[in-house]
Amino acid sequence: AQTVTQSQPEMSVQEAETVTLSCTYDTSESDYYLFWYKQPPSRQMILVIRQEAYKQQNATENRFSVNFQKAAKSFSLKISDSQLGDAAMYFCVQGGSEKLVFGKGTKLTVNP
C-alpha cells in the first residue's frame, strides 16, 4: 500500500528566509507522480508543484522548488524568500496507478 509521511506537524520561518518541508513516501511502483498542495486558512486547496518520478530534474515554480531523491523516496519542498501569504497547511501527495495518497500535512507559520 502507498504511504506518505510528513514528519513535521508544524514549522515556522521568518519572512524572506528559506524553509524546507520534508516528505517521504513508500510505493512499489516505478512510475508515479508527487505533488505538494497548499491549504491556506480560507481552506481552498491549491496545487503548488508537481514532480514526475521518471524525471531526474527537480521541479521548480518561482520561489518553490523540490528536492526529489527517488532512491530514498524523499520529496522535500523548499520555499525561498518566504512571504506572509505562504502561511498555510502543506500536504505532500503521491499518485500512481491507484488513488492519490495524502500526507498528514505540515502547518507553516511565517513570522514578520
Next chain:
Amino acid sequence: GAGVSQSPSNKVTEKGKDVELRCDPISGHTALYWYRQSLGQGLEFLIYFQGNSAPDKSGLPSDRFSAERTGESVSTLTIQRTQQEDSAVYLCASSFFRGRPTGELFFGEGSRLTVL
C-alpha cells in the same frame, strides 16, 4: 461553472438526522474524491470514483456513510443518523484521470458540517 462546486457550504444539523452533501465536479473530469477534514487536521480519504469503475469505498468510516455518482457528473455524500464526531469539513476534488491519477486535483471549497 469553471471550478468544483460544493453545496451546502455550511450545514448545521441535529444528532440523529440525515444529511446530504453535493459535489459538482469540473466537466470532463472522470475522477472524483471525497475527503473529510477535522479542524486543523489532515485529509481523511473517504471514497474515490473513477469513470464507470466500481468506487473505492475503503475510507468510509461506517455504514452510515454512503456516496453515489451519476456517470461522470454530480456526486452526493450521504451521512445517516449523524453523530457529533461527524462534524468536519467535507472536501470534494476532481481530476482528469488519463489512465492514472497524474492530473492536478481541483478542490471545491468544502461543506462544513456541524452536528449539535
